[in-house]
Structure formats: C-alpha cells, structure tokens
Amino acid sequence: TELRLSHQWSNNDIRHKVAEIVAEEVAAADVDLEIKIFGSSSLFKAREQYTPLTRGQLDMTILPLSYAGGQQPAYNLTLMPGLVKNHDHAARLNDSPFMDEIKEIAAEDDVMILVDGYLAGGFVGKEKCVTKPEDVEGLQTRAAGKSFEQMLAGAGASIASMASSEIYNAMQTGVLDAANTSSSSFVSYRIYEQAACYTPAGDVALWFMYQPMLINKTTFENLNEEQQNALLAASEKAEAFYLEEAKKEDEASIAPFEQAGVEIARMTQEDFDAWREVAKETSYKAFVEETPNGQELLDKALAVE
Amino acid sequence: MDPLLLGGLVAISTIVVLFSGLSVALALLFVAAGFLLIFDGARSLQLMPEILFGSLNDFALLSIPMFIIMGAAIASTRAGSDLYEALERWLTRVPGGLVISNLGACALFAAMSGSSPATCAAIGKMGIPEMRKRGYPDGVAAGSIAAGGSLGILIPPSVTMIVYGIATETSIGRLFLAGVLPGILLVGLFMAWSIFATWRSGNAQVLAFTNYSWRQKFEILPRVLPFLAIIVGVLYAMYGGIATPSETAAVGALLTLLIAVIIYRLWSPVAIWAVLRDSTRESVMILWIIAAAGVFSYMLSSLFITQSIAEWIGTLEVNRWVLMGMINVFLLIAGFFLPPVAVILMAAPILLPIITTAGFDPIWFAVILTINMEIGLISPPVGLNLYVINGIAPDIKLRTILTGSLPYVGCMVLAIVILSLVPGLATWLPDAVMGDRF
Amino acid sequence: MSGHSAGSVARVGNNPFLKAVAALSTLCGWTSAALVVAAVAITCQMIFIRFVLNGSTVWQTEAVIYLVIASTLIGLPYVQRLRGHVNVDLVPLAVKGRARKVLGIAVLLAAIAIMGVVLFYAVELWLFAYERNWKSDTVWGVRLWIPYLAMPVGFGLLTLQLIADLVAVLTNVEPPFGIDEDPLTVHAGAEGARDAEGL
Numbered sequence: 001t002e003l004r005l006s007h008q009w010s011n012n013d014i015r016h017k018v019a020e021i022v023a024e025e026v027a028a029a030d031v032d033l034e035i036k037i038f039g040s041s042s043l044f045k046a047r048e049q050y051t052p053l054t055r056g057q058l059d060m061t062i063l064p065l066s067y068a069g070g071q072q073p074a075y076n077l078t079l080m081p082g083l084v085k086n087h088d089h090a091a092r093l094n095d096s097p098f099m100d101e102i103k104e105i106a107a108e109d110d111v112m113i114l115v116d117g118y119l120a121g122g123f124v125g126k127e128k129c130v131t132k133p134e135d136v137e138g139l140q141t142r143a144a145g146k147s148f149e150q151m152l153a154g155a156g157a158s159i160a161s162m163a164s165s166e167i168y169n170a171m172q173t174g175v176l177d178a179a180n181t182s183s184s185s186f187v188s189y190r191i192y193e194q195a196a197c198y199t200p201a202g203d204v205a206l207w208f209m210y211q212p213m214l215i216n217k218t219t220f221e222n223l224n225e226e227q228q229n230a231l232l233a234a235s236e237k238a239e240a241f242y243l244e245e246a247k248k249e250d251e252a253s254i255a256p257f258e259q260a261g262v263e264i265a266r267m268t269q270e271d272f273d274a275w276r277e278v279a280k281e282t283s284y285k286a287f288v289e290e291t292p293n294g295q296e297l298l299d300k301a302l303a304v305e
Numbered sequence: 306m307d308p309l310l311l312g313g314l315v316a317i318s319t320i321v322v323l324f325s326g327l328s329v330a331l332a333l334l335f336v337a338a339g340f341l342l343i344f345d346g347a348r349s350l351q352l353m354p355e356i357l358f359g360s361l362n363d364f365a366l367l368s369i370p371m372f373i374i375m376g377a378a379i380a381s382t383r384a385g386s387d388l389y390e391a392l393e394r395w396l397t398r399v400p401g402g403l404v405i406s407n408l409g410a411c412a413l414f415a416a417m418s419g420s421s422p423a424t425c426a427a428i429g430k431m432g433i434p435e436m437r438k439r440g441y442p443d444g445v446a447a448g449s450i451a452a453g454g455s456l457g458i459l460i461p462p463s464v465t466m467i468v469y470g471i472a473t474e475t476s477i478g479r480l481f482l483a484g485v486l487p488g489i490l491l492v493g494l495f496m497a498w499s500i501f502a503t504w505r506s507g508n509a510q511v512l513a514f515t516n517y518s519w520r521q522k523f524e525i526l527p528r529v530l531p532f533l534a535i536i537v538g539v540l541y542a543m544y545g546g547i548a549t550p551s552e553t554a555a556v557g558a559l560l561t562l563l564i565a566v567i568i569y570r571l572w573s574p575v576a577i578w579a580v581l582r583d584s585t586r587e588s589v590m591i592l593w594i595i596a597a598a599g600v601f602s603y604m605l606s607s608l609f610i611t612q613s614i615a616e617w618i619g620t621l622e623v624n625r626w627v628l629m630g631m632i633n634v635f636l637l638i639a640g641f642f643l644p645p646v647a648v649i650l651m652a653a654p655i656l657l658p659i660i661t662t663a664g665f666d667p668i669w670f671a672v673i674l675t676i677n678m679e680i681g682l683i684s685p686p687v688g689l690n691l692y693v694i695n696g697i698a699p700d701i702k703l704r705t706i707l708t709g710s711l712p713y714v715g716c717m718v719l720a721i722v723i724l725s726l727v728p729g730l731a732t733w734l735p736d737a738v739m740g741d742r743f
Numbered sequence: 744m745s746g747h748s749a750g751s752v753a754r755v756g757n758n759p760f761l762k763a764v765a766a767l768s769t770l771c772g773w774t775s776a777a778l779v780v781a782a783v784a785i786t787c788q789m790i791f792i793r794f795v796l797n798g799s800t801v802w803q804t805e806a807v808i809y810l811v812i813a814s815t816l817i818g819l820p821y822v823q824r825l826r827g828h829v830n831v832d833l834v835p836l837a838v839k840g841r842a843r844k845v846l847g848i849a850v851l852l853a854a855i856a857i858m859g860v861v862l863f864y865a866v867e868l869w870l871f872a873y874e875r876n877w878k879s880d881t882v883w884g885v886r887l888w889i890p891y892l893a894m895p896v897g898f899g900l901l902t903l904q905l906i907a908d909l910v911a912v913l914t915n916v917e918p919p920f921g922i923d924e925d926p927l928t929v930h931a932g933a934e935g936a937r938d939a940e941g942l
C-alpha cells in the first residue's frame with residue numbers, strides 16, 4: 001500500500017523530518033506500507049491540503065490545524081494567544097480532555113490525528129522591542145493567525161495582512177513596523193537582517209501553533225492491523241522527536257539574531273498576563289461568539305494546568 | 306509505469322493536443338485530466354475546480370491585470386509617438402539617429418508596459434513608416450521594431466517576470482531589477498546591428514542627420530513628462546516603502562488611467578471601454594492559462610514525473626553549461642509555439658530544481674528564460690510581434706519581416722552568451738538595491 | 744495580445760440561440776472588466792489607509808484576490824467569444840476543407856467535454872461549501888460559497904459559449920477555427936490572426 005503525504009515545508013524543516021521519521025519507521029517495519037512524501041507544496045498549496053484530506057484525495061499531511069479554522073471554527077483554539085505557556089504545557093494540553101474534543105471534531109471530517117506537536121514563535125520590531133501590549137500601539141503589524149490579528153488590533157496596532165514570505169521586503173521598505181510569526185519562519189526568511197529587536201519564545205510565550213500530522217480516517221481504517229500498528233508506533237516515535245526539536249528551535253532562532261546585532265528582549269509573566277487580558281476581550285470573545293460550544297471548549301483548554 | 310516513460314508519454318500527448326488547435330489552457334486541462342483519470346483514478350478529477358481556484362488564489366497575480374491595463378491605456382494614447390518624436394529630435398546628430406530613437410523609444414515604452422506586442426504597436430505605428438520614408442531598408446525598419454517591442458517582457462514591469470516569480474517563489478522586486486541592465490545591453494546590440502545593416506545596404510546617406518532647431522528640441526520635452534511621471538511614480542511606490550511590488554501595479558494602473566483621461570483626454574466611454582476590453586481579453590487569457598497550468602503541474606507532481614525528471618537530470622554526468630545549452634534549446638523550441646506565460650508555467654517547476662542543483666542563480670536564469678521568450682516573440686511560426694508588425698505595416702511582405710527579424714534573434718543569442726560569461730549583468734543591480742540575497 | 748486591435752468575434756448569423764449566448768458572454772465581459780476596476784480601487788484604498796492614515800487593512804487583500812479570480816472566471820466566456828484564448832493552429836491551417844471541419848468539430852467537442860467535467864465538480868464543490876458553511880480562515884471570514892460561485896457561473900457560461908461555437912460550425916455560420924478559405928489571409932494562432940486582420 002502506498003500513502004501520499006503532502007506538506008508545505010522545505011527539506012531541512014523539522015516538520016519534514018517528522019514526516020521522514022514516520023515514513024522510515026513504517027518502511028522498516030516491513031508491513032507492505034510505503035509513505036511517499038510530497039514536500040515544499042509540490043502537490044498541494046499550504047492552505048489547500050485540508051479539504052482533499054477530508055475527501056480522501058490526499059492520505060496524509062502535516063499542517064497548522066488552524067488553517068482549517070474556516071471549516072471547523074473549533075480549530076481556531078489551536079492558535080489562540082496565551083492559551084499555551086510553554087512546550088511542556090503544550091505537551092500536557094495534548095493529552096487533555098480539550099484535545100479529545102478536537103480529535104472528535106476532526107473525526108467528523110473523516111480526519112485522524114497521528115502526531116501531536118506545537119511550535120512556538122515571537123515578535124520582531126523594526127525600530128523597538130515588542131514585549132507588552134502598549135508596545136504595538138500605532139505600529140503597522142503583520143500577525144500570524146486570525147486570533148492574533150484580533151488581539152493586536154485590540155492593543156492598538158494597525159494590521160497589515162500579507163504572506164510570511166513578504167515580511168522581509170515589507171520591513172525593509174518600511175511598509176511594516178512589527179511582525180509576529182514562528183521561530184523557524186523568522187530564521188528561514190532572514191528577518192534578523194531587518195529587525196532592531198527580537199522577542200523569542202522563552203519560559204513564557206504568547207504564540208503557539210498546533211501543527212499535527214493527520215491521516216484520512218477511512219484510509220487508516222482500511223489498513224490491516226499490522227500496518228495500523230506500525231503507523232501508530234512510528235507516530236509515537238516521531239512525536240517524541242517533534243517535542244524535543246520544537247524546544248531547541250526557539251533557542252536556536254536567537255543565535256542568528258544575536259550575530260546580526262539585534263537586541264533580544266524577553267517577555268515577563270506580567271507582560272504575558274497583560275496580553276492575555278487583551279486577548280480575553282478580543283480574540284477569546286470573538287471565538288466564543290462564532291463557535292458552537294465555544295465557551296465550553298475554551299474553558300476546557302484553560303483548565304489544563 | 307516508470308515515471309520517466311510516463312513523462313515522455315505526457316510530453317507527446319501534450320504536443321499532439323496543442324497542435325490540434327485546442328486553446329492552450331484547455332489543452333493543458335484536457336491532457337492533465339486524461340492522465341489523472343487513467344493513472345490516479347476518478348477521485349483526482351474531483352480536485353480540478355479546487356486546483357483551478359487555488360492557482361488563482363494569490364495576491365501577487367493582481368499585478369498581471371494591473372500592468373496590462375497600464376500598457377493598454379498608454380498604448381491607446383499618443384504617448385508612444387510623443388516619446389518617439391522627442392527622442393528623434395534630440396538624437397538627430399547621432400549617426401542612424403532615427404533607428405536609434407526608435408529603439409530607445411521601444412525601451413522606454415517597455416519600461417511602462419508589461420507587454421511586448423503593446424510596445425511594438427505603440428512605437429511601430431509611427432516609427433516604421435518614418436524609417437521607410439527616410440530610406441532605411443524595410444527589413445531594418447520592421448525587424449528593429451519587432452525586436453525592440455520584445456523588450457516589454459524584459460525591462461520592468463514585466464508580466465512574464467511576475468509569473469516566473471510566482472511559479473518559483475522568487476522576489477518579484479528583484480526580478481524586475483535583474484531585467485534592467487540586460488535590457489540595456491540588448492538595446493545596444495539592436496542599435497549596433499541596425500546601423501551596420503543600414504550601412505551595408507548601401508543607404509549610408511540615411512545615416513546622416515536632419516536638423517532640428519533648439520526651439521523644436523525643447524518644445525517637445527513637456528510632452529514626455531506624463532510618461533516620466535508614471536515611471537517615477539511606480540518606482541517610488543515600489544522601492545520607497547509605500548507598497549509591496551504586487552500593490553504597486555495597482556498604483557501604476559490608476560496613475561496611467563488618470564493621466565490617459567486627464568492629459569491625453571481619453572474621455573469617451575467607447576475609448577475607455579476599448580482599453581478595458583483589450584486588457585480583459587489579455588489578462589483573462591493569461592490567468593486562465595495559469596489556472597490550467599496549476600492542474601497540469603498537479604498531474605506531473607502527483608504521478609511523480611516532475612521529481613523523477615529532476616532526479617534523472619541530476620544523475621546525468623554532463624557539464625553544467627551543456628545542461629544550460631540543452632535547457633535553452635528546449636525553451637527556444639517551446640517559445641516558437643507557445644506564449645511566454647505558458648512556457649514559464651509548464652517549465653519552471655521542472656527546470657528550477659535542476660537549475661539550482663547545477664549551481665545556477667534563479668534570478669539570472671529568469672533573465673535567460675525571458676530572453677528566450679523574447680526570441681519566441683519574433684520568430685515564426687507564432688511570433689506574436691511579427692504579426693503585430695504585419696498588422697501595422699501591411700505593405701511590408703511577411704517574408705521581409707521574418708528575414709529582417711532574424712539578425713535580431715542573433716543579437717539575443719549573443720546577449721545570452723554575454724550573460725553566461727558575465728552573470729553579474731543580471732544579478733548586480735538587484736543585489737545593490739535590495740541587499741545581498743539569502 | 745496587442746493593446747488595440749479591433750479583434751475578430753464569434754459570428755452569430757441569424758441564429759437566435761447564438762445571438763442570446765453572444766449577449767450573455769458580452770455581459771460577462773463587462774462584469775469581468777468592472778471587477779478588475781474594483782480591484783484597482785480597493786488596492787489603492789488599502790495603500791491609502793495604511794500609508795497615509797496608518798490604519799488597519801484586514802479585508803482588502805482577500806477581497807482583491809477574490810475579485811481577480813471572479814474577473815478571470817466570469818471573463819472566460821467573453822474571451823472565448825472574442826477568440827482571445829491563444830492556440831497553436833498550424834495543423835488546422837495545414838488541413839483543408841472537410842478534414843478541417845472534422846478537426847474543428849472534434850476540438851470543440853473535446854473542449855466541451857473537459858469543461859463539462861470541470862463544471863460538474865465545480866457545482867459539487869460549491870454546494871459542499873454552501874451546505875457546510877465554509878468560511879475563509881481570516882478575521883474577515885468570508886463565506887466561501889460567495890467567491891466559489893464564480894466557478895459554476897464562469898465554467899457554465901464558457902461551456903455554453905463553446906456549445907454555441909459548435910452550433911455555429913455545424914450550421915455553417917462560422918468556418919471551423921474561424922479560418923476563411925482565403926489563401927491571402929495570414930494566420931498564426933488566434934492572436935496572430937486577430938492582429939493581422941484587426942490592425
């Protein structure tokens with residue numbers, strides 16, 4: 001049996017390595033199962049993977065689940081400011097009743113989650129540091145994710161929407177004053193050449209994005225038991241790797257910024273709480289309004305210690 | 306089936322279907338659907354609308370209709386002949402001043418429109434009759450305009466550069482800058498050949514000059530101001546922090562429409578509709594090919610053909626310049642039959658991994674590819690510019706237009722050789738303006 | 744591709760069906776042009792809000808993308824009517840008389856078949872998005888059936904125009920590939936042919 005896995009990441013990205021581990025482990029198990037990886041958006045564009053997955057036209061993918069937030073509003077909770085504090089907290093969240101709900105919702109779309117994983121991110125400023133809500137007032141800001149746009153707008157920032165690949169040019173020419181995205185994107189797009197200050201994810205961080213490996217549920221159920229077990233075992237192994245590497249990535253992202261002479265700022269617990277207050281009034285509120293069962297889901301997520 | 310064999314089969318089917326007379330976009334869709342149905346099952350056909358919509362779901366594509374509106378609006382005014390006349394009055398003391406001012410006007414006009422045939426028509430309508438009247442050989446008159454017009458896709462803004470930038474995720478701002486110096490190089494080569502050919506034809510006396518008074522020289526200058534205003538406005542928006550390159554196109558379109566209406570008095574609704582109709586026809590055609598090419602490249606990738614070809618070429622033990630030569634021959638042949646946009650969309654996903662693995666610079670390659678496409682524009686059988694010339698100068702035999710254009714093809718091949726020897730001609734300016742690349 | 748040729752257009756003769764389809768396609772052309780003009784206006788508005796007023800611009804980028812997509816898809820039948828979709832017609836020019844007619848009919852049938860398939864699945868996707876109330880994953884959160892509507896409309900009317908073109912060839916209102924049996928006319932692709940005649 002051959003399964004096709006599509007993703008948008010480059011060959012040296014951690015998410016490609018996660019996919020590779022699963023593919024290699026499954027191949028080593030010798031259960032007549034092969035996973036063919038189509039990386040770098042070579043099969044589907046980033047945001048066009050979820051629908052074919054739900055319809056069985058694509059077997060597997062690894063993507064930010066919030067991309068499908070327009071189809072399942074509950075997914076927006078997987079990219080919600082201040083919901084996840086750090087990577088260990090994220091790991092506890094993955095095994096919580098909250099995530100069970102998300103998995104049930106995915107099952108409605110005929111989707112099954114194989115590998116859990118969160119990646120973190122931070123802020124850059126073109127002229128000054130961004131750590132607390134007052135810092136973004138009046139800045140042209142590009143945010144990664146709908147709920148972050150809502151929160152930043154609530155803090156007085158002006159929102160400019162563009163692809164992460166455009167951040168570099170936009171900061172260089174002065175179209176943008178600040179940006180928020182994942183640690184790996186900051187490095188791969190060389191944003192450190194255009195920033196004065198970087199606020200990486202540390203002991204506390206605001207931006208965590210759930211980026212699981214998914215499989216079409218029917219496709220999975222049609223595999224024989226041996227194949228299913230091999231796939232699950234491989235996924236478990238990949239998940240452990242994913243968590244370890246995700247932690248390293250945040251620290252690793254600091255080095256190129258330091259080398260480029262960029263100031264490194266840290267977010268304190270107080271800053272974090274201030275942001276969360278803004279988020280409660282903006283993105284949390286909007287989420288509850290537009291999601292059936294939204295309050296209950298949010299409470300479940302916030303209940304995870 | 307072996308993906309390489311399958312790839313061969315796809316290539317043959319595509320050629321057969323294209324030559325049947327089906328439009329390029331539908332031919333791509335037809336071949337893609339056929340192979341998906343046979344080798345991937347019916348479930349893949351279900352994906353076609355999503356891929357068509359998804360291929361167009363990109364903000365950067367906005368600049369295509371915008372720059373086309375710019376070209377069409379400016380081509381519908383007398384801006385082209387104003388420009389041409391101004392250059393002619395000022396360059397009169399230069400030997401061969403007339404053909405030089407024609408080529409210069411082509412280059413400047415190209416800097417305004419993203420489209421080659423528009424450049425050709427706007428300058429040629431005035432320039433060709435004038436050159437013939439003063440005794441330049443028909444071949445030089447027609448060939449220089451056909452070749453000069455082809456600069457529209459090399460000198461920024463350029464629709465083909467935008468399409469390349471989108472297909473390969475390369476910075477469009479950089480690509481635009483990369484086309485500037487090679488564009489100037491080509492203009493120089495075209496001028497040199499035109500003067501030589503005129504001198505050789507025995508009409509050397511036409512290389513002497515007519516005289517214009519200083520008064521005549523200065524009174525025409527204000528008429529090229531609107532033109533400069535647009536160029537400066539667009540450049541300022543793009544590199545001055547006002548807008549991203551894709552947004553800049555809209556500024557250009559608005560500016561051009563305003564100038565066309567206010568200064569060139571393009572007031573009548575009929576005239577404005579003519580501009581919109583022509584630009585709709587061209588941009589819908591291009592964007593529809595982009596959408597269909599999305600389905601085609603999904604098919605190639607899904608059947609693992611793209612990946613296998615790239616791998617196979619990687620294992621070939623050939624010199625990288627031999628490889629580049631082969632790629633050029635392929636692009637030339639494709640360019641003979643297909644419009645530039647279609648060639649880029651079909652070829653870029655396959656060629657780009659090969660190019661970068663072989664150590665070539667994707668920005669430099671964009672220029673090489675564009676010059677190849679320019680050759681396609683002035684070479685038979687589907688050389689678009691030739692037919693534009695045939696339209697504006699019906700009494701020059703098509704044969705003369707064809708033979709007159711051939712030496713300019715030679716100039717372009719020479720430019721490719723020069724760019725291969727001195728790649729900095731393409732890469733220096735973008736690096737100088739936008740900083741070193743990552 | 745030139746900026747200002749008069750252009751060749753699908754011929755309609757006295758056939759009321761052909762006339763009606765031509766009118767529909769022309770209406771599509773106006774709509775398509777209007778959508779692009781709206782995209783220009785919105786982009787300039789966005790630059791103004793951001794650069795001059797330093798305000799938020801959350802919906803403009805997305806709106807402009809959908810406008811350009813709609814302009815393209817809804818413009819398809821009009822451009823088909825204007826014979827603006829480029830093709831390579833070496834073979835159609837090489838064959839003559841009956842053979843050309845057979846080839847012309849076969850090509851139109853192939854075009855209708857492929858667009859029919861695309862139209863069928865486009866309607867299916869549109870219904871899917873409508874029933875499940877899919878939205879875009881942005882703050883604006885557009886209900887996707889609205890931009891998706893351009894697909895059934897554009898593909899449907901393109902198919903209709905292609906059927907009309909087939910009827911025109913079958914009833915001899917228009918010669919196959921629009922090529923008149925005139926040895927003096929120069930043809931090279933729809934583009935070349937149009938420019939040669941029009942300019």
Ligand code: NA
Pocket residue numbers: 415416417418419420456457458459460461462463
């Ligand atoms: Na140009």
Ligand code: NA
Pocket residue numbers: 640641642643644680681682683684685686687688689
């Ligand atoms: Na050609």
